[in-house]
Amino acid sequence: GEDVEQSLFLSVREGDSSVINCTYTDSSSTYLYWYKQEPGAGLQLLTYIFSNMDMKQDQRLTVLLNKKDKHLSLRIADTQTGDSAIYFCAEYSSASKIIFGSGTRLSIRP
Amino acid sequence: DVKVTQSSRYLVKRTGEKVFLECVQDMDHENMFWYRQDPGLGLRLIYFSYDVKMKEKGDIPEGYSVSREKKERFSLILESASTNQTSMYLCASSFRGVSNEQFFGPGTRLTVL
Numbered sequence: 001g002e003d004v005e006q007s008l009f010l011s012v013r014e015g016d017s018s019v020i021n022c023t024y025t026d027s028s029s030t031y032l033y034w035y036k037q038e039p040g041a042g043l044q045l046l047t048y049i050f051s052n053m054d055m056k057q058d059q060r061l062t063v064l065l066n067k068k069d070k071h072l073s074l075r076i077a078d079t080q081t082g083d084s085a086i087y088f089c090a091e092y093s094s095a096s097k098i099i100f101g102s103g104t105r106l107s108i109r110p
Numbered sequence: 111d112v113k114v115t116q117s118s119r120y121l122v123k124r125t126g127e128k129v130f131l132e133c134v135q136d137m138d139h140e141n142m143f144w145y146r147q148d149p150g151l152g153l154r155l156i157y158f159s160y161d162v163k164m165k166e167k168g169d170i171p172e173g174y175s176v177s178r179e180k181k182e183r184f185s186l187i188l189e190s191a192s193t194n195q196t197s198m199y200l201c202a203s204s205f206r207g208v209s210n211e212q213f214f215g216p217g218t219r220l221t222v223l
Contacts, residue, residue, distance in 0.1 A: 040217075096160070100145075
């Protein structure tokens with residue numbers, strides 16, 4: 001069945017780039033998403049990429065999509081303490097449903 | 111701005127109690143969803159609804175039911191709460207089609223004693 005996998009933890013130094021990786025199984029997914037969850041809050045959409053794109057950039061965020069390997073990554077440039085959160089990779093499934101990964105907790109070291 | 115609100119941020123109930131979690135969205139979205147979030151497991155879909163009075167089972171519907179009598183409101187019901195239903199419950203809504211972006215409420219942390 002459909003599955004989205006990502007590592008559970010990532011620690012980076014403040015000012016460095018963070019790269020969060022994700023693999024998915026459904027090659028027919030039309031949309032792939034990155035959501036951010038700050039402590040005590042719900043999820044908020046950071047960005048999404050349509051499946052016919054390889055890359056999408058939005059300020060400090062860069063999303064790379066490798067359809068052949070079914071690999072999605074999120075790069076955050078110049079990581080700040082405010083970027084500490086859980087980041088969820090997700091793929092569009094069918095009938096308006098989205099499949100979420102387990103989330104990667106990003107922590108920032110001074 | 112899209113707003114999804116949930117009736118409680120924190121809830122403590124006893125085993126066997128009937129529990130109602132309410133979710134309201136103000137953007138006329140057709141779709142509404144209930145998830146539970148547990149550490150290391152991500153979000154798991156409990157139930158979803160495409161329209162008023164319509165409901166579909168998600169991946170883990172056992173022990174839960176839902177009600178959608180009005181378009182803006184989607185209720186999750188635990189008929190007889192059990193300790194393994196202690197979790198964070200997240201409600202979301204979306205328009206049908208386009209990017210299918212889901213908008214989330216702040217979550218309800220339910221503890222069943």
